[in-house]
Amino acid sequence: MSILTYIAGWPLLAALALVFIPRNYRVIIRAVAILGTLLSAVSAVWMFCQYSSAPVDADGFRFVQQIPWVQSLGISYHVGVDGLNVGLILMGAIVGLAATLCAWEIQSREKEFYVLLLIMTGGILGAFASLDLFFFYFLHELALVPTFIMIGVWGRGEKKNFATFQITIYLSIGALIALIGLIALYLQSGANTFDIPAIIKHVQANPLAVNAQNFIFPLLLFGFGILVSLWPFHSWAPLGYGVAPSPTAMLHAGVLKKFGLYGLIRVALPLLPQAAQHWAHIIAWLCVGNILYVGWVAMRQKDLNLLIGNSSVAHMGFIFLGIASLNLIGITGAVLIMVAHGFLAALTFALSGYIYQQTGTLQMNDLGGLCRKLPFIGTALLMAAMAGCGLPGFANFVGEATVFFGAWKIFPTVTVIGLWGALVIGGIYMTRAVRQILHGPLPERWNTLPDANAWRKLPYALLLVSLLVFGFVPSLLTSKINPDAQKVVNLANVTVPAKLVAQAEISGVRN
Amino acid sequence: MNASLITLELCVIALGTALLLADFWVPAERKKYLAYAAIAALTGLLVISFSGQGVCSLGGSAFNGSYVNDALAVFFKRLFLTAAILVLFVVLQFSSRVPGAISEYYSLVLFALAGMLFAASANDFPMLFVSIELITITFYVLTSFQRSKIASLEAGVKYLILGALSSSFMIFGIALIWGTTGKLNFNDLAAVAPQFATSKLFVLGVLMVLSGLGFKIAAFPFQIWAPDVYQGAPTPTTAFLAIGSKAAGFVLLLRFLFTAVPALTTHWSSLLIIISCITILYGNLCALPQRNLKRLLAYSSISHAGYLLLGVAALNTAGIAAILYYFAGYLFTVLAAFTVIAIVFKNLESEEISGLAGLSQRSPFLAATMTFAMVSLAGIPPLAGFFGKFLLLKAVIAQGAATHDHGYYWLAGIALVGVVISMYYYFGVVRAIYWSRETADLTPIELDGPAKVSLALCVAGIFWLGLFPNTILDLANEAAKSLGI
Numbered sequence: 001m002s003i004l005t006y007i008a009g010w011p012l013l014a015a016l017a018l019v020f021i022p023r024n025y026r027v028i029i030r031a032v033a034i035l036g037t038l039l040s041a042v043s044a045v046w047m048f049c050q051y052s053s054a055p056v057d058a059d060g061f062r063f064v065q066q067i068p069w070v071q072s073l074g075i076s077y078h079v080g081v082d083g084l085n086v087g088l089i090l091m092g093a094i095v096g097l098a099a100t101l102c103a104w105e106i107q108s109r110e111k112e113f114y115v116l117l118l119i120m121t122g123g124i125l126g127a128f129a130s131l132d133l134f135f136f137y138f139l140h141e142l143a144l145v146p147t148f149i150m151i152g153v154w155g156r157g158e159k160k161n162f163a164t165f166q167i168t169i170y171l172s173i174g175a176l177i178a179l180i181g182l183i184a185l186y187l188q189s190g191a192n193t194f195d196i197p198a199i200i201k202h203v204q205a206n207p208l209a210v211n212a213q214n215f216i217f218p219l220l221l222f223g224f225g226i227l228v229s230l231w232p233f234h235s236w237a238p239l240g241y242g243v244a245p246s247p248t249a250m251l252h253a254g255v256l257k258k259f260g261l262y263g264l265i266r267v268a269l270p271l272l273p274q275a276a277q278h279w280a281h282i283i284a285w286l287c288v289g290n291i292l293y294v295g296w297v298a299m300r301q302k303d304l305n306l307l308i309g310n311s312s313v314a315h316m317g318f319i320f321l322g323i324a325s326l327n328l329i330g331i332t333g334a335v336l337i338m339v340a341h342g343f344l345a346a347l348t349f350a351l352s353g354y355i356y357q358q359t360g361t362l363q364m365n366d367l368g369g370l371c372r373k374l375p376f377i378g379t380a381l382l383m384a385a386m387a388g389c390g391l392p393g394f395a396n397f398v399g400e401a402t403v404f405f406g407a408w409k410i411f412p413t414v415t416v417i418g419l420w421g422a423l424v425i426g427g428i429y430m431t432r433a434v435r436q437i438l439h440g441p442l443p444e445r446w447n448t449l450p451d452a453n454a455w456r457k458l459p460y461a462l463l464l465v466s467l468l469v470f471g472f473v474p475s476l477l478t479s480k481i482n483p484d485a486q487k488v489v490n491l492a493n494v495t496v497p498a499k500l501v502a503q504a505e506i507s508g509v510r511n
Numbered sequence: 512m513n514a515s516l517i518t519l520e521l522c523v524i525a526l527g528t529a530l531l532l533a534d535f536w537v538p539a540e541r542k543k544y545l546a547y548a549a550i551a552a553l554t555g556l557l558v559i560s561f562s563g564q565g566v567c568s569l570g571g572s573a574f575n576g577s578y579v580n581d582a583l584a585v586f587f588k589r590l591f592l593t594a595a596i597l598v599l600f601v602v603l604q605f606s607s608r609v610p611g612a613i614s615e616y617y618s619l620v621l622f623a624l625a626g627m628l629f630a631a632s633a634n635d636f637p638m639l640f641v642s643i644e645l646i647t648i649t650f651y652v653l654t655s656f657q658r659s660k661i662a663s664l665e666a667g668v669k670y671l672i673l674g675a676l677s678s679s680f681m682i683f684g685i686a687l688i689w690g691t692t693g694k695l696n697f698n699d700l701a702a703v704a705p706q707f708a709t710s711k712l713f714v715l716g717v718l719m720v721l722s723g724l725g726f727k728i729a730a731f732p733f734q735i736w737a738p739d740v741y742q743g744a745p746t747p748t749t750a751f752l753a754i755g756s757k758a759a760g761f762v763l764l765l766r767f768l769f770t771a772v773p774a775l776t777t778h779w780s781s782l783l784i785i786i787s788c789i790t791i792l793y794g795n796l797c798a799l800p801q802r803n804l805k806r807l808l809a810y811s812s813i814s815h816a817g818y819l820l821l822g823v824a825a826l827n828t829a830g831i832a833a834i835l836y837y838f839a840g841y842l843f844t845v846l847a848a849f850t851v852i853a854i855v856f857k858n859l860e861s862e863e864i865s866g867l868a869g870l871s872q873r874s875p876f877l878a879a880t881m882t883f884a885m886v887s888l889a890g891i892p893p894l895a896g897f898f899g900k901f902l903l904l905k906a907v908i909a910q911g912a913a914t915h916d917h918g919y920y921w922l923a924g925i926a927l928v929g930v931v932i933s934m935y936y937y938f939g940v941v942r943a944i945y946w947s948r949e950t951a952d953l954t955p956i957e958l959d960g961p962a963k964v965s966l967a968l969c970v971a972g973i974f975w976l977g978l979f980p981n982t983i984l985d986l987a988n989e990a991a992k993s994l995g996i
Contacts (some may be wrong), residue, residue, distance in 0.1 A: 072985060141891065141892050153945075161926075173928075499775075
C-alpha cells in the first residue's frame with residue numbers, strides 16, 4: 001500500500017467510523033475526526049520528507065500504487081506523486097487538519113458535519129494523488145458534493161439559500177463540463193485507458209489532431225475554470241465563501257479549488273499542447289479580469305468574508321497567469337502559489353470565522369480596535385493580510401514573484417497590470433481591512449471578547465508556520481517542482497506537427 | 512423445435528398458479544409464507560440461471576425464431592427475477608393495506624414477471640405484442656388493487672385507457688408493417704427493411720410501434736400517464752412499474768430498433784436525440800415542484816427513461832452495454848427507495864415528502880438507505896448511478912466523435928443540465944429526512960427481518976455496482992454484443 005492511500009484513506013475511514021458512533025458522544029466524535037485528519041497530515045509530512053529518497057518509477061512518479069478496477073475500460077486505481085502534486089497533498093492534509101480543529105464553531109448536528117468534512121478531505125486528497133482520469137474526477141466529485149450540503153445546512157446569514165443554490169449550480173456545471181472534456185480526451189487519445197501517464201505516452205507518439213484539441217481544451221479550460229472561479233465565472237465564490245461555515249470555506253477555498261488548476265497543469269497542458277499555446281493569450285487576458293476587476297470589487301467590500309472571498313478570486317488570476325506563460329518559471333510559480341494560497345486562504349477564513357463566532361458580525365464598520373482584545377488573532381490576521389499582499393517572507397511572495405518573472409517575457413502588458421493589481425490594489429484593500437478591524441477605537445460592546453486559548457490557537461499557528469517555512473525556504477518546494485514542471489513545459493511546447501483534422505483512426509473509436 | 516428453452520417462464524407461471532391454489536388452504540395469518548415461498552423459488556431460479564447449468568441460461572431460439580435466448584435475453588431475465596424478488600419484499604411490507612386478497616397480488620406479480628421474461632426473448636411481433644399485453648393487463652389489476660382507495664382506482668382507469676390506446680397504436684403499426692412487408696419475424700424483417708425504407712406506410716408502422724413502446728418506457732411524448740399512475744398505484748406496483756415494466760419496454764425497443772429495423776434506426780439518430788433531450792428536460796423540470804414523493808419519483812423515472820435513451824441514441828454497443836448497466840444500478844436504487852416508502856408511509860394516507868420528517872431519528876437505517884437511493888439517482892460517486900451515467904455519456908460522446916454529429920454533444924450537454932437540475936429535488940428529499948423543521952411524529956420504526964434483508968440487499972447492490980462495476984459491466988458488454996450492431 002502506498003503512503004498516498006493512507007493519506008486519503010484515514011479521513012475516509014474516520015468518516016466511516018463516525019457513522020457508527022451515537023450522536024450524543026460529542027467529544028468522541030470530535031476526537032475521531034481530529035485523529036483521522038491528524039494521521040493523514042502526519043503521513044503527508046512524512047511523505048514530503050521522504051520524497052527525495054523514494055524510488056522513482058518509469059514515468060517519474062513516487063509512492064506509486066496501481067490496482068486494476070475496470071479492465072474493459074482501462075480504469076485503475078493508480079496513485080503517485082511528482083513535483084506537481086507533492087506540495088498540494090501536503091497542503092491539503094495540513095489544511096484538512098486545521099479545518100477539523102476549527103470545526104468547534106459547529107454546534108448543531110456535529111456528527112453529520114464531521115462526516116461530510118472528512119469525506120471532503122479524503123476525497124480531495126485522493127483526487128490530487130490520483131493518476132487515473134476517472135478516479136481524478138470521481139474523487140473530486142466525492143469531495144465537492146459535501147460542500148454544497150455543508151453550506152446549505154450550516155451556512156450563516158440571510159443569503160444562505162441563494163448562495164447555496166448559486167454555488168451548487170456553478171460548480172456542478174463546471175465539473176460536468178470538465179467531465180465531458182475528460183471523456184472526449186479519453187476517446188480522442190485512442191489509448192483506451194484512463195491512466196494519465198499512459199495517455200501522455202500514447203499522445204507523445206500520436207499527437208491529437210489540432211481540431212480535436214481546439215474542441216477539448218475550452219471544455220477543460222472553462223469546466224476547470226468555473227471550479228477555480230476564473231473571471232467571468234467567479235461570482236459564486238465570494239458569496240459562497242461568505243455564507244459557508246468556516247471549516248468548509250477553508251477546505252474549499254484552500255484545497256478543493258486548486259483541483260481545477262492542477263487538472264489544467266496535469267492533464268490539459270501535456271495532452272493538448274497546440275490548443276494550450278493557442279489559448280494562452282486568452283487565458284492571460286481573462287487573468288486581468290481576476291486580478292484587476294475582482295481586485296476593484298474587493299476594494300468596495302464592507303464585509304470581511306466577502307473581501308477575503310474576492311481577494312481569493314483575485315489570487316487565482318496569478319496562478320492562471322503562471323499557467324498561461326507556458327514556461328518553466330511560470331509553471332513553477334503557479335504550483336508554488338497553489339500551495340501558498342491554500343495555506344493563506346485557509347488561515348484567513350479560519351480567522352474570520354473566529355471573529356464572527358465571537359462578535360456575530362463581519363461588517364468592518366462595526367468592528368474596530370480588536371487587536372487590543374484579541375492580540376493573537378489580530379496579529380495572525382495582520383500577518384495573513386500582509387501575506388495576501390505579497391510581503392516577502394511568506395510563501396505567497398515567492399510564488400507571485402516567480403510567476404511575474406515567468407510571464408514578463410511573454411505577456412509584458414498583462415504582467416504590468418497584474419503587478420499593479422497585486423501590489424497597489426491588494427495593498428489598499430488589505431491595509432484598509434486591517435485598519436478598520438484591528439486598529440482605531442474599540443467599540444464598547446467588544447470589551448469582553450476573549451482571545452483564542454492555546455488549543456484554539458493550534459490551527460492558526462499550524463497554517464502560519466507552514467506559510468513562513470515555505471516563505472523562507474522555498475527550495476523545499478521548488479527543488480521538487482522544477483524537474484516535473486520542466487517535463488510539462490517540454491510537452492506543452494512540442495513542435496512536432498500534429499495533424500490539422502482528425503482522420504480515419506478516430507473512426508476506430510466506434511463502439 | 513427447442514421448447515425446453517421456455518422452462519424458466521413455465522416455472523414462473525406454474526409458481527403463480529400454485530400460489531393461487533395454495534391460497535385456498537392457507538389460513539389468513541399465514542399468507543405471508545406464500546410470499547416467502549415465492550421469494551425462495553425465484554431466488555432458486557436466479558441461482559440456477561447464474562450457475563450456468565440449467566436451461567435458463569441456454570442459448571438458442573425456439574418456435575421458428577419467434578423466441579430467442581441470447582445473452583441479452585439472459586441478462587434481462589436475471590434483472591427481472593431480481594426485481595420481482597425485491598418487489599415481493601415490498602409487497603410483504605404493504606400487505607397490511609390490502610386486506611384479504613394478498614395472495615392474488617403475489618400471483619399477479621409473478622404473471623407480470625412471466626410477461627417480462629417473454630418480452631426479454633421476443634423476436635417477432637406476435638411474441639412482442641402478447642408479452643406486452645401480459646405485462647400491461649396484469650398491471651391494470653395491480654394498479655387498482657386497493658379497491659377502497661379512490662386514487663388507486665383512478666390510477667387504474669387512467670392506465671387502462673392510455674394503455675389500451677397505446678396497444679391499439681402498436682397493433683395498428685404491426686398491421687402496417689406486416690401489410691407492407693409480409694414479415695413478422697425480426698430477422699426476416701431486417702433482411703427486407705432496406706427495400707421498404709422509403710415506403711411511407713412502412714415508416715408509419717414503425718413509428719406507431721415505437722409510440723407503443725414509448726408508452727411503456729414513459730418517454731416523451733407518451734409520458735402523460737406516469738405521474739398519476741405512479742402516485743395512485745399501491746407502492747409495490749409503482750416499484751415494479753418503475754423498474755420491471757420500463758426494462759421490458761427497453762429490451763423490446765432495443766430488439767425492435769437494432770434487430771428488426773436497423774436500416775431505419777441508423778438514420779433516426781436525430782429523432783432519438785431529440786426525444787431523449789425532451790424526456791430528460793421534461794422529467795427533471797416537472798419533478799422540481801412536486802411535494803408527493805411517489806409523484807416525484809414518477810417524474811424522476813421519466814427523466815431516467817431519457818438518460819437511458821442516451822444509450823439508444825448512441826447507436827453503438829457501448830451505449831447498449833451502458834443501458835444494461837444503468838438498469839442494474841437503477842433496479843437496486845429504485846427498489847431501495849420504494850421499500851423505504853412502503854415502510855415509512857404504512858400508516859399515512861398519502862406519500863407527502865414532509866412525511867419523511869424526523870426519519871433520521873425514527874430509523875437511522877431507513878434514513879441512510881433513502882439517502883443512498885437519492886444520491887445514487889442523482890448520479891453522485893461512489894454509488895451505482897454515477898457509473899451508469901458515466902458509461903452513457905461516454906457512449907454518446909464516442910458516437911459524436913465517430914460521426915462528427917454535433918447533436919451528440921448537445922445531447923450530452925442536455926443530459927448534464929438534467930443532472931444538475933435533478934440534484935435540487937433529490938437533495939430536497941434528503942433534506943426532508945435530516946433537516947426538516949417540523950418534528951412531527953418521532954415514534955421509532957421497527958423493521959422486521961425481511962425488510963432488513965431486502966434493504967441490506969439494495970444498499971449492498973448500490974455500493975457494489977458503484978465500487979466494483981467489473982462483473983456486471985462484463986456481462987453487459989457480452990449481452991450488448993449479442994445484438995450485433
